[in-house]
Amino acid sequence: MNKKFKYINIDLGIIEAKIPIIEIGKKNLKKSLAITCCIHGNETSSLYIIRNMLQNIKDNKLNGYVKIILISNPIAAFFNSRCSPKDIQDMNRVVPGNNNGTITERICRCILNEILSCDYYIDIHEWSLHSLLQGIIVENNSENIKKISSEMLTVFNPDIVTTLSSKYVHSMYGFLNERKNIPGFVIELSSDTIYDNIKEERVVKSLINVLRYLKISNQEEKIDKKNYVVIGDVNRYVAQKSGLFFPEKKVGDEIKKGEKIGFILDLDLETKEILYNEENTGLIIQLAMKKMINAGDLIYIVSKNEI
Numbered sequence: 584m585n586k587k588f589k590y591i592n593i594d595l596g597i598i599e600a601k602i603p604i605i606e607i608g609k610k611n612l613k614k615s616l617a618i619t620c621c622i623h624g625n626e627t628s629s630l631y632i633i634r635n636m637l638q639n640i641k642d643n644k645l646n647g648y649v650k651i652i653l654i655s656n657p658i659a660a661f662f663n664s665r666c667s668p669k670d671i672q673d674m675n676r677v678v679p680g681n682n683n684g685t686i687t688e689r690i691c692r693c694i695l696n697e698i699l700s701c702d703y704y705i706d707i708h709e710w711s712l713h714s715l716l717q718g719i720i721v722e723n724n725s726e727n728i729k730k731i732s733s734e735m736l737t738v739f740n741p742d743i744v745t746t747l748s749s750k751y752v753h754s755m756y757g758f759l760n761e762r763k764n765i766p767g768f769v770i771e772l773s774s775d776t777i778y779d780n781i782k783e784e785r786v787v788k789s790l791i792n793v794l795r796y797l798k799i800s801n802q803e804e805k806i807d808k809k810n811y812v813v814i815g816d817v818n819r820y821v822a823q824k825s826g827l828f829f830p831e832k833k834v835g836d837e838i839k840k841g842e843k844i845g846f847i848l849d850l851d852l853e854t855k856e857i858l859y860n861e862e863n864t865g866l867i868i869q870l871a872m873k874k875m876i877n878a879g880d881l882i883y884i885v886s887k888n889e890i
């Protein structure tokens with residue numbers, strides 16, 4: 584495969600940040616896609632997805648160019664944390680960044696410039712809980728950009744789709760989509776995607792099909808197509824105390840109002856607090872697995888719209 588690897592170095596005074604980038608195909612070919620991973624430094628499942636995708640892309644079917652920015656937030660990734668501990672700024676809220684600003688803002692601007700040379704953009708993230716495969720687009724005044732983004736997302740075939748308002752314009756994807764008219768979408772992976780071959784394969788094949796839609800590749804992968812569910816508002820349930828969480832539902836289950844979702848076992852390891860879905864009937868789109876939880880931890884998210 585025509586594959587290149589390089590680091591882009593960003594001088595930060597007494598240290599240097601390094602951005603690893605893989606490029607496949609030929610740059611001078613018209614169709615180009617940028618993919619970013621690890622804008623949040625601890626969301627590293629995307630790297631395994633990319634590795635799998637690169638192993639499965641057939642070189643002779645490739646007739647475009649893909650630039651993959653593997654570690655978009657190297658300082659945060661070095662600390663295995665969402666944001667850089669240096670300035671605690673969320674890179675996905677400070678776009679377009681600033682060459683003379685904080686460390687996160689400087690790196691952000693560099694990443695933005697790397698993406699700007701491409702025609703399309705996909706940003707891969709990851710939830711901290713088990714979740715449905717989610718695709719996200721933002722509102723865009725250009726009907727054409729919105730149409731291409733939606734079509735890309737339909738080809739990707741996630742379980743659920745959310746359309747964010749233009750207040751997300753300071754996310755990397757929001758800025759590029761709304762201000763720079765670069766079509767694309769955001770992927771939110773489930774935290775268990777890369778521990779489950781079927782889930783991982785589905786994401787990889789769906790990404791290859793997006794390359795086909797964009798005419799970057801002629802390769803087509805067979806997937807079980809099903810219609811995604813559009814998610815509007817959600818209800819989030821946050822733990823009120825410490826204890827052991829025992830889920831009794833699965834991600835993707837519909838849960839009725841008043842139905843049991845699991846329980847929290849007190850640290851006396853005897854007293855149970857049953858958790859009921861207090862709000863409306865909806866789809867469980869995120870759910871914690873068995874683990875020790877603390878007050879303030881997110882346990883589950885249920886869609887507000889009935890399905």
Ligand SMILES: [Zn+2]
Pocket residue numbers: 622623626708709
């Ligand atoms: Zn993220």
